[in-house]
Amino acid sequence: MTGRTYPDATAGSFPEPPVEFTDGEDRAIRIEESGVDDFDRLVAMYDAFDAADRAQGIPPVKEEAVREWLDTLLSEGSVNVVAVHEGSPVGHAILVPDREAAYELAVFVLHDYQSAGIGTELLEALLGSGRAAGVEKVWLTVERWNEPAIALYKKLGFETSNAESFELEMAIRLG
Numbered sequence: 612m613t614g615r616t617y618p619d620a621t622a623g624s625f626p627e628p629p630v631e632f633t634d635g636e637d638r639a640i641r642i643e644e645s646g647v648d649d650f651d652r653l654v655a656m657y658d659a660f661d662a663a664d665r666a667q668g669i670p671p672v673k674e675e676a677v678r679e680w681l682d683t684l685l686s687e688g689s690v691n692v693v694a695v696h697e698g699s700p701v702g703h704a705i706l707v708p709d710r711e712a713a714y715e716l717a718v719f720v721l722h723d724y725q726s727a728g729i730g731t732e733l734l735e736a737l738l739g740s741g742r743a744a745g746v747e748k749v750w751l752t753v754e755r756w757n758e759p760a761i762a763l764y765k766k767l768g769f770e771t772s773n774a775e776s777f778e779l780e781m782a783i784r785l786g
Contacts, residue, residue: 615713615772617748617782622768625739628692635727638696642736645693645703647685653693654678656700661722670719683707690714690741694724694733702729704737706746713748714741726759734767738785747786752778 630642645653657670657677671677684705685691694702701724706714716737720730741749751769753760755777764781773780 615711615750615780615782617713617750617772617784618768618770620784622738622783622785625735625742627739627743628736630732630736632728632732634724634729634732636724638724638727640701640729640732641695642692642733643695644740645685645691645700649691649693649700650681650685652700653681653685653703656703656721657681657719659721660719664719664722664725669717684717690737690744690746692733692737692740694720694729696724702733704733706737706741706749713750714746716749716751730760731763731766734763738767738783742785745786748782748784750780750782752780754778 628642628644632640634640654674654677658674660670662672669680671680684707688708690706692704693700702720704718706716708714718730718734720733750772751764753764761779767783769781769783771779772782
């Protein structure tokens with residue numbers, strides 16, 4: 612046991628994909644469920660990922676490492692959604708099952724698409740998709756200085772569950 616704690620209360624409702632919206636830069640974005648069929652499109656997105664936007668060593672830098680990493684992320688039992696603009700992925704959010712009947716959350720948005728509301732919509736759709744798939748507990752880690760991400764997670768209902776390291780651990784209960 613990690614000693615991870617989850618809120619007692621269940622989070623509010625979240626939309627299930629597909630979700631279509633216009634982002635803050637007036638771009639038409641569609642969020643849809645994703646899986647192994649999107650593998651090569653996701654490799655291309657992560658290939659274009661800005662090195663400055665990598666956190667905690669992910670996403671990996673080299674294509675071979677990205678492919679291995681995506682093999683794990685798209686494994687059976689994971690929940691994936693992708694934000695698409697003009698046919699290409701610009702964001703990806705994942706719930707990966709852990710050994711404790713919970714799911715770890717990760718989210719990535721290409722630099723040119725950040726600060727336009729895509730991350731919020733992507734996470735809401737991911738949590739809606741996760742709830743529909745029977746996911747009950749979700750956790751994540753975030754760097755302490757990433758104040759915009761922490762504010763977003765709190766807005767969605769995540770609570771800090773561990774603040775003892777240089778990263779914050781946050782958790783939410785979906786069911």
